[in-house]
Amino acid sequence: MSSMNSISQIKIPPLMTRSHEIANVVRDEILRGQFRPGERLPSERDLAARFGASRGAVREALSQIEQLRLIDIQPGGARIKEVNDASIAVLGPLLGMGSIPDADLVDQFLDTFSVLARFTATRAIPKLSDAQRIDLLTQLDSMADDLDSVESLQPKMRAFLMTLGGIADNLVVRLISNDLQAQFVERMLQLHPRPSLKPESLRELVAGMRLGVQNGDGEAVASALDVHFLSMRALVAQALASA
Amino acid sequence: MSSMNSISQIKIPPLMTRSHEIANVVRDEILRGQFRPGERLPSERDLAARFGASRGAVREALSQIEQLRLIDIQPGGARIKEVNDASIAVLGPLLGMGSIPDADLVDQFLDTFSVLARFTATRAIPKLSDAQRIDLLTQLDSMADDLDSVESLQPKMRAFLMTLGGIADNLVVRLISNDLQAQFVERMLQLHPRPSLKPESLRELVAGMRLGVQNGDGEAVASALDVHFLSMRALVAQALASA
DNA sequence: AGACCACTTTGGTCGTACCAATCTGGACCC
């Protein structure tokens, strides 16, 4: 009986401060491989001079990059670490670097996301209350009305998965999904050409999930999601290849 | 033909700077729920006064907390956000807050981790080269020698999963695992009483995985991992309950 | 009661200064 205010969540550019700018530039340089792991980053004073900023701003920037586990700050110098050992939070920048997202990375993301969705479904469905089941069915029925418009289906799908996530009640997965969401989804939605799923596939997805929800069969819901994500991956790969 | 220097990777307390201290304290206060979401954090100047630190140090601290998506810094004041919307990186602090880790959270972690392990296995096994298969089998045989000593098996198990991860070659999962590792594993290893898996269970795990690797049957390896993590969860839950 | 405006507070940035840890290079000794 609350929230749902601030409906559209208009995202003002999250206040690009000087330190964030610097952090972004330096982060991207590291991700681009312009420094070898173990190598020293230019000193704070040098960076400050280069960006025409104060050392304070640079320090804030480096402090952020350190949180990404991309560098190791120590007296004597900040050293670059392996990108493979970094935090999830580098995924977004990693994706957004080329003019077109790296196809492999996108596929890996979708693969991973599908596994998390499956996981959520299998954990949520068995513990459904009657009210929750009805809620989910309602959402699915609503989704069944927009099968040909990806634009209007996507947010409903997202909401559906969020509801499932709330029921599964696994904070770890929730936080992982947050990060993937934050890192990935927004960039994915700007894809051109947008992959277009066939209405039949979507109908199959919704119907499959509905059956699973009705019967309390988590594996059925998960399977429907599997199929959906598989075709999604194929389409996205195709879209990226032709771009 | 390189690396493998700095064998033991002695981790000196990662240089607890003033800003990190402040960040930790404030972060924990937020995680502890001492502020309501939407509420304003004390001003940088107030925090500086409270900690007897400079504003610069406080700003670096807040900048780090902002990266955790726990606060939203804006002119006018920093506002607290929902913990549920935060980054994975809050998991560690969240676990380490009570004298004993929260049992539910630990279980959720193990559940999630098992899914990621299963995922990695199913993706890695089908694309094994001969050399990789031999490598894995060798590792498993080595593991079969330490079945009764959890202390010596654990690192081998970890190495095995890392190898699988390298073969699966999914950067997204890799980064997620990094974070879970960074957030969780170290704290888990300090558990008392340590959960003790029965040697028979471990033998079964290793044997099951070996068979799967040999036959190129990813699902078999995944199943063996499933069983293992299930009993692990039961034991950990028991250990935490009796603590 | 609502609109409007001046004042205060708050974050964003800069500059300078000092300390301690680290690194660097050259003198020195074997």
Added chain:
DNA sequence: GGGTCCAGATTGGTACGACCAAAGTGGTCT
């Protein structure tokens, strides 16, 4: 030549003070 050792330069850690623009505050006026 190769290793050792020490002083000076470099680097990060921290502090204080100052100014600006944006956001919040409260009181006045209508």
